[in-house]
Amino acid sequence: MSNEYRHVLVAVDLTKDSHKVLERALQIAERNEAKLSIMHTLEPLGFAYGGDIPMDLTSIQDQLDEHAKHRLAEIADEHVPKENQHVVVGMPDTEIHRFAAEHDVDLIVVGSHGRHGFALLLGSTSTGVLHGAQCDVLAVRVGKKGEESDE
Numbered sequence: 001m002s003n004e005y006r007h008v009l010v011a012v013d014l015t016k017d018s019h020k021v022l023e024r025a026l027q028i029a030e031r032n033e034a035k036l037s038i039m040h041t042l043e044p045l046g047f048a049y050g051g052d053i054p055m056d057l058t059s060i061q062d063q064l065d066e067h068a069k070h071r072l073a074e075i076a077d078e079h080v081p082k083e084n085q086h087v088v089v090g091m092p093d094t095e096i097h098r099f100a101a102e103h104d105v106d107l108i109v110v111g112s113h114g115r116h117g118f119a120l121l122l123g124s125t126s127t128g129v130l131h132g133a134q135c136d137v138l139a140v141r142v143g144k145k146g147e148e149s150d151e
Contacts, residue, residue, distance in 0.1 A: 005032040009105040014071045017142035025109040039086040041095045093128030112139035
């Protein structure tokens, strides 16, 4: 069968829902004997504050980067080798598309909060990933009422 997935990328936001998204990606990767990569994207601090802060944000950005790597390892270490765990700085959908193109990813798995109303969905990362992706995208429904995990 030629439509099997060979490289699955799971993009996580490092919240408690990340485990559910990774779990779904793992099932698909195992079924297809595919490589599994996991990534988290940090928005650059300078971008978030419009570059108006009269200070060097490098050390703060480095601390955020280290924290994100540590948190990603907590989520992924049991299932994903270190060399397939990635923390990148940039806009999430742009970086996810870039990674997917550079690493021959054929399935991107993201979490989606499924908020009500189409307008609320337009700004979400999962929607941005879907619209620019050159491969399949699976949006895993997370954060529904009654499913709150206490992790």
